[in-house]
Amino acid sequence: MELRILRYFLTVAREETTTRAADVLHITQPTLSRQLAQLEYELGVKLFEHRGRRIVLTADGLLLRRRAEEILELVDKTEQEMGQHEENLQGTIHIGHGELSSMNVLADCIAEFSKAYPLVRISFFSGTADVVKERMDRGLIDISLLMEPISLDKYDYIRLNVIERESVFMCPDDPLAEKPVITPEDLAGKPLIISHRQENTLINWMGPYYQEDNVRYTLTLPTIGAVLVVKRQGYMIAVQDSIPFRDTSRLIAVPIAGGHEFHSVLAWKRGQPFSRAAEKFIEHTRCFLGIDQTTY
DSSP states (O other), rough: HHHHHHHHHHHHHHSSSSHHHHHHHOOOOOHHHHHHHHHHHTTTTTEEEEEEEEEEEEEEHHHHHHHHHHHHHHHHHHHHHHHHHHHHHEEEEEEESSSSTTTHHHHHHHHHHHHHOOEEEEEEEEOOOHHHHHHHHSOOOEEEEEEEOOOOEEEEEEEEEEEEEEEEEETTTTTGGGGGSOOGGTTTTOOOOGGGGGHHHHHHHHGOOOOOGEEEEEEHHHHHHHHHHHTTOOEEETTTTSSSTTTTTTOEEEEEHHHHHEEEEEEEETTTTHHHHHHHHHHHHHHTTTTTTTTT
16 A cells, blocks of 8 residues: 555545546646545445545545545655754764865865754864874864865765866065976976975986975975965975965966876775764765766
């Protein structure tokens, strides 16, 4: 016995004609009649009898009406309670991240999630991939935005369709600002600002032009590096869109030669017990990105 058919039955009982009930239900009268006949056949009783142009309930029909009203009331109440539960979902989701271009995608995802679950709080932790992973392993972070290359053996993840491009940040009046790309030779002898994680990559990229003395500042995240660049303390190598809403009249980014491009991933520890809020966010993230696999 389907709930849909019970609703049909109650509508006919209320309207007392199949023609009017069909109009209310937005189905054809023959379709409604067939559904009622099927219901009577399934139950093995006669539910209606005709009195002129009216259809009235038999004794069995009256019993089914009471039970159907009870059943549908309980169903409606349960749906409301479940909906209320979702609307009142509370808790804190802990998200770790670096300063990456793909933060825009994550922010869009969070904005949509917050519309559905406005009582859920989001706590962000900014750091390098190694620090964020370590906190995720300890259960202090639920889900993280990380830039590859990085080991993901212990994690479920979604690879984002966003390219993270490394560029050199400088003042717009710098002579190198006119170049379409920056080569290792361009940075030879120049004061550099890099992240701790970049040093080995920088050595390989610059080759014979690399000198340890040129690395004047090392940092965890690029925000302070942008300030140092504006103060003309050096050239910062960082992800091109890692400084959101930057003032291009004071700070520009020129891509580096050689196509240093990486993908980023949203990752969470495999087998980790999550709060209901975190589970909902992971589920929402998969749907938001159009991905139904655990990994991609």
